[in-house]
Amino acid sequence: MRKRQQSEPKAVLRQIDASKAYRILESGPIVMVCTHDGARPNIMTMGFHMMVQHAPPLIACVIGPWDHSFAALRETGQCVLAVPGADLARTVVDVGNCSGAEVDKFERFGLATAEPAKLSAPLLSDCLYNIECIVHDDTLVDKYQLFVLEVIAAWCNDVRKERRCLHHHGDGTFTADGERFDLRDRMTLWKQFQVDL
Amino acid sequence: MRKRQQSEPKAVLRQIDASKAYRILESGPIVMVCTHDGARPNIMTMGFHMMVQHAPPLIACVIGPWDHSFAALRETGQCVLAVPGADLARTVVDVGNCSGAEVDKFERFGLATAEPAKLSAPLLSDCLYNIECIVHDDTLVDKYQLFVLEVIAAWCNDVRKERRCLHHHGDGTFTADGERFDLRDRMTLWKQFQVDL
Numbered sequence A, B: 001m002r003k004r005q006q007s008e009p010k011a012v013l014r015q016i017d018a019s020k021a022y023r024i025l026e027s028g029p030i031v032m033v034c035t036h037d038g039a040r041p042n043i044m045t046m047g048f049h050m051m052v053q054h055a056p057p058l059i060a061c062v063i064g065p066w067d068h069s070f071a072a073l074r075e076t077g078q079c080v081l082a083v084p085g086a087d088l089a090r091t092v093v094d095v096g097n098c099s100g101a102e103v104d105k106f107e108r109f110g111l112a113t114a115e116p117a118k119l120s121a122p123l124l125s126d127c128l129y130n131i132e133c134i135v136h137d138d139t140l141v142d143k144y145q146l147f148v149l150e151v152i153a154a155w156c157n158d159v160r161k162e163r164r165c166l167h168h169h170g171d172g173t174f175t176a177d178g179e180r181f182d183l184r185d186r187m188t189l190w191k192q193f194q195v196d197l
Helices: A018-025 A069-076 A085-093 B018-025 B069-076 B088-094
Strands: A013-016 A031-036 A039-047 A049-053 A058-062 A080-085 A129-137 A147-155 A166-168 A173-182 B011-017 B033-037 B041-046 B048-053 B058-062 B078-081 B129-137 B146-157 B167-168 B171-182
Touching: A013 A031, A018 A049, A018 A080, A018 A147, A018 B088, A031 A069, A039 A069, A039 A085, A058 A129, A069 A080, A069 B033, A085 A166, A085 A173, A085 B171, A129 B058, A147 B129, B018 B048, B018 B078, B018 B129, B018 B146, B033 B069, B041 B069, B041 B088, B069 B078, B088 B167, B088 B171
Parallel strands: none
Antiparallel strands: A013 A147, A031 A039, A031 A080, A049 A058, A049 B048, A058 A147, A080 A129, A129 A147, A166 A173, A173 B171, B011 B146, B033 B041, B033 B078, B048 B058, B058 B146, B078 B129, B129 B146, B167 B171
16 A cells, blocks of 8 residues: 555644534535545545434434445444535535545545544545544444444644535535524523534 | 414425435435424424435434424324525524423414425425425434434425525524535436436
8 A cells, every 4th residue: 555645634633522523514514434444545425414412422324335435434433524615516526426446536636634533544634624433333224324423533624715615405516605694692492502613 | 273374385385206305405404393293283493314315215313302393203203394594594593492392383483384295294385395204214213313204295485585595503503505516517427316306
């Protein structure tokens, strides 16, 4: 295995509390999923995911045997969810339209990686957020390819200028985050969750 | 039970194919969930949901016993997911910050309803989309309050001028759909899914 160019995560990535994953994922951003099968890393694009629980932070997602990443996720029980900014829209689509069985996507798309805190799968240092996950429950994998993941570490890139996430509306059409609504003062029942990233 | 004011769904709601649910939900819009416990309807706000499968269209979501709607969903196995436009942001938050055990939310918030095609829970005629669902799998309900729902009917309101959906970034902050990216021509592996709503 050729040594990949890796940036020091602390140079661009700030570690944040794993419990803040819901602030990143609840809005439904398109994500890229990094795995490592022991021989080499791979990456795919994914839109079927959700938060399941705040504490410990659990995420559900759908990754199937039709995805080259499935085998590595099954075997290693680990993956990184990386949340790209809107400036990476074309990369997000192109990563999702070729297979790691045929190409080295990191090389093809010039993706800079960084060492994760706890996993073997790489972080994507040019993404806004990286979430390190381990498989927590695979009860529904055979039936629906539905994994329940637990967040064990999370990272924020404060350097990227483009802060808008992308949302997939199906079929290759996306919107970026638009007008912001701050309605925190109306969250009377859920005040305990008001924290900054 | 007082008869509620209901609009004729066909007046404002156009039925669309259930298989298009992923076009509505994959981007992660905040949704309102309507249930009916046999005596009266209720409504809650929900951000933990995802698409699971295109055909038949399956959705996963998290609704727990701390939600007044939980009992009705458990007993009837039915709910409607209604997707509000950005003009309903305050209503979305306020609906999520009171309990149907204490107030009639339809009356308090002046929510117009319409008859669903197949369920007892009402449609919300002022929302952009309504998705009628039945519980398909409750394997993970006790453990994670995770329901797998099957879409059996779906509706689009073409009349509302505000077309932007809302995405919850946690803690009462939302963004509306912003800049649009049309990258359909790069979806070379997934052409079969290119259909209009």
